[in-house]
Amino acid sequence: MNAVYTFIIVEDVALQREHLIDLLHSRLDLRLLRAFDNAEDAYLYLSDTDNPKPDLIFLDIEMPEASGFNFLEAIQKLPVSPRVIITTAFAEYAVKGYDYDLSGYLLKPIEEEQLNKAIQKALRSLGFEDKSRPGPKKEAHLLIKSKSKWIKLAHEEILYVEGANVDVRIVTIGGTYTTRDRIKNLQQKLPNGHFMRIHDSFVVNLDHIRSYASNYTFLELRSVPEGSLKKLPVGPKYRNHFRENLAPE
Numbered sequence: 373m374n375a376v377y378t379f380i381i382v383e384d385v386a387l388q389r390e391h392l393i394d395l396l397h398s399r400l401d402l403r404l405l406r407a408f409d410n411a412e413d414a415y416l417y418l419s420d421t422d423n424p425k426p427d428l429i430f431l432d433i434e435m436p437e438a439s440g441f442n443f444l445e446a447i448q449k450l451p452v453s454p455r456v457i458i459t460t461a462f463a464e465y466a467v468k469g470y471d472y473d474l475s476g477y478l479l480k481p482i483e484e485e486q487l488n489k490a491i492q493k494a495l496r497s498l499g500f501e502d503k504s505r506p507g508p509k510k511e512a513h514l515l516i517k518s519k520s521k522w523i524k525l526a527h528e529e530i531l532y533v534e535g536a537n538v539d540v541r542i543v544t545i546g547g548t549y550t551t552r553d554r555i556k557n558l559q560q561k562l563p564n565g566h567f568m569r570i571h572d573s574f575v576v577n578l579d580h581i582r583s584y585a586s587n588y589t590f591l592e593l594r595s596v597p598e599g600s601l602k603k604l605p606v607g608p609k610y611r612n613h614f615r616e617n618l619a620p621e
């Protein structure tokens with residue numbers, strides 16, 4: 373299973389947003405969460421604990437109402453730690469950029485080669501593997517306490533997580549486990565690029581989705597052991613996010 377990392381874009385010019393999305397579309401290791409035309413909406417998104425948090429932020433500097441540097445100052449107070457790549461038409465801001473822990477400073481028009489170099493630097497600084505270099509693959513796990521045992525569940529084996537009050541069921545390819553926890557807590561321990569909250573009671577592994585309704589009201593997971601499909605509901609407040617991430621262009 374190839375790793376997928378999530379990102380948001382904060383850019384007030386529509387053509388620039390679309391250009392950046394087009395450049396990033398060819399990278400199968402990246403998934404767009406949201407694109408914002410102002411820093412305030414992006415800050416509100418990051419400050420909402422129910423929203424999945426990005427691994428990367430592509431940030432313009434000169435925007436109406438609040439600049440990119442104002443945004444950087446504000447998010448330092450939030451419990452998030454994405455890597456930031458600046459995208460701007462103004463070279464004079466580069467010196468000020470040294471005051472922040474940036475992964476890249478790209479001048480518009482953005483060149484694809486320079487963009488990819490900045491992305492690789494950002495992923496390495498996050499502690500992720502550089503996929504261009506050979507080496508042993510690191511398997512990621514979710515550690516849970518079930519009854520009197522601590523159990524390690526590989527992320528790629530988890531089909532979905534189902535929560536009810538303080539009891540959570542983790543359904544995997546090999547079986548089902550129950551732990552005393554809240555679904556929100558477990559969601560935060562799972563990588564955003566692979567897992568998505570689709571309902572107040574369900575978090576799903578995107579890699580195991582077989583199909584979903586054209587109106588985004590439910591999805592079906594392939595249940596590997598039985599060779600059947602598991603149907604899960606998509607809650608009304610989660611449908612827009614689900615559609616934005618999975619709908620074909």
